[in-house]
Amino acid sequence: MTKFSDLTRLPDAQGHFGPYGGRFVSETLSFALEELEKVYMSLRDDADFQAEFDRDLAHYVGRPSPLYHAERWSEKIGGAQIWLKREDLNHTGAHKVNNTIGQALLAKKSGKPRVIAETGAGQHGVATATVAARLGLKCEIYMGAEDVERQKLNVYRMRLLGAEVHPVESGSRTLKDAMNEALRDWVTNVDDTFYIIGTVAGPHPYPAMVRDFTAVIGREAREQSLAQIGRLPDALVACVGGGSNAIGLFYPFLEDEDVAMVGVEAGGDGVETGRHAAPLTANAPSGVLHGNRTYLMSDASGQVSDTHSISAGLDYPGVGPEHALWKDVGRVSYVAANDDAVLEAFRELTRVEGIMPALESAHALAHAKVMAASMRPDQHIVVNLSGRGDKDIHTVAKLDGLEF
């Protein structure tokens, strides 16, 4: 069996996490990725860079984010104590900004005047547009046309922030197609453009780099657990689209073998219906897309499948390569939450705790509720509340028969 401590030494020099990850890109991008890797590796252990990053996280993002004991909800469920890591309270309203701050600093250090990004729910797009505004960088965002429709509020936010938003009409018109288009832009404008990828996917070094920028979530949560619970939690739960908020929470706990970890994918209408976005839970075969090898939903001839989820941010057929390895070695278990359970959790947290979660985060809540119910009141679960739900009000209202 793999020692879990070995997991913290990955990826290898080629960006592989066991059989996953790597750098499967067209030749034009190889140089840009080598360059990025060099810049990142040199700054990763640079005290000045880290200090600047930490300063921005403290004074611009508002970190540390609280670890909140959802006492009333826990009591209602009648099992384990649920604690919420409040990434929804970050500036711009989600965990995405931690990574965006880090990559924008790299863009600045690399002297690139223009940044691009793909976005699903629009949270990563908003976070990118925000840091671009602050650093005076030109910003263009690619977003699937379907997502532009269901996340109108965020589209307008990005435009107010000065970003140009390009609706992507090709393919399934969602996140994967936005990423295709962003890669096409990058290959064309590679000299002056920094591509800010929004999750722990893409070619090496993105999965490792995004993980490192996001791991502040877990470092804080670990300290806060020791201070507020008096010990480490029994379990961590986070939703998994590409997997950045989950990796951010899990990574600093990898070697704490008594801490169980559960990643919650988008079950859509149910994994058994095929209409979902849960490659790990569904045991999708391994495949190559967007620069890395991972569990990838595709048909028998290798065409990437259309996915379905109520939440635009989880509507992606692949998953970060490090999660793929964590599943194989058994360090993390992966499950799915279906759209209806997610909506129920969304409404319940809003009513019981006065906290409106993003639909993505509500996946983690839906599963935490199931877990908590079968645990004792002296046990503790930390859930990553990755974002706030304002952006989803349209989607939920529509289900209630309301249009704004």
Add this chain to the structure above:
Amino acid sequence: MTMNRIDQRFAALKAQSRRALIPYITAGDPAPQYTVGFMHACVEAGADVLELGVPFSDPMADGPVIQKACERALKHGTRLADVLDMVASFRETDSTTPVVLMGYLNPIERMGYEAFVRRARDAGVDGVLMVDMPPEEATAIAPLFAEYGLQSIFLLAPTTSSTRAATICAHGEGYLYYVSLKGVTGAASLDVEAVARQLAPLREMTDLPLCVGFGIRDGETAAAVGRVADGVIVGSALVSRIAENAERPEAIPAALKAVLGDMRDALDR
């Protein structure tokens, strides 16, 4: 073992001091039953090597023209297995023109490397160019290619460093595909002077033929590039003709021949 068809063809071209004309079409576009006919038409118009695109749902390195070709082909359910059948059918009457499969890695990952190399060899494929498989990621499949007599065609780009170029030249077989510009397929215009400058140091590193693709539109660009390269690759210019005639596919062979014929004449002039 006999010499691979690609090497044979380039040896013959070299002996005649001629440049290779290499058309790309997407298999299954506008519908699968036409592809083999188009391949023969390309050969009749003077093609030396055929690049046959394997349609993929997410063609990240392609511009709108080839994206739409993939969509048309996929609407008819053209799978990698069907593309291999097309090559086998082409081979029934053409045993000499080299065929290179071009596309993205995932369909091969799903078929499985072993099954793919066996079926590709049996069908009569000569080379494989997967856009998203640089040499570093080809280490698992490379020995299988060697065992089954398939050649690995790799890309070089204007951004390729000299260190990487050395690696690519060391692993490449058949010919090297020099991408003339930073961009996706079908992008605007190529700068022949710049291409010439960038090919020069590559000549020092390799004896492999250097072929140039991206931005070759007509006889004029083909001839200009032909003066500095060993071959020209033309894709979007042909695929646009297919798109324009998608509703009357019987007109496509002549349209392809018109484009390629001009290029052939210009290259041989």
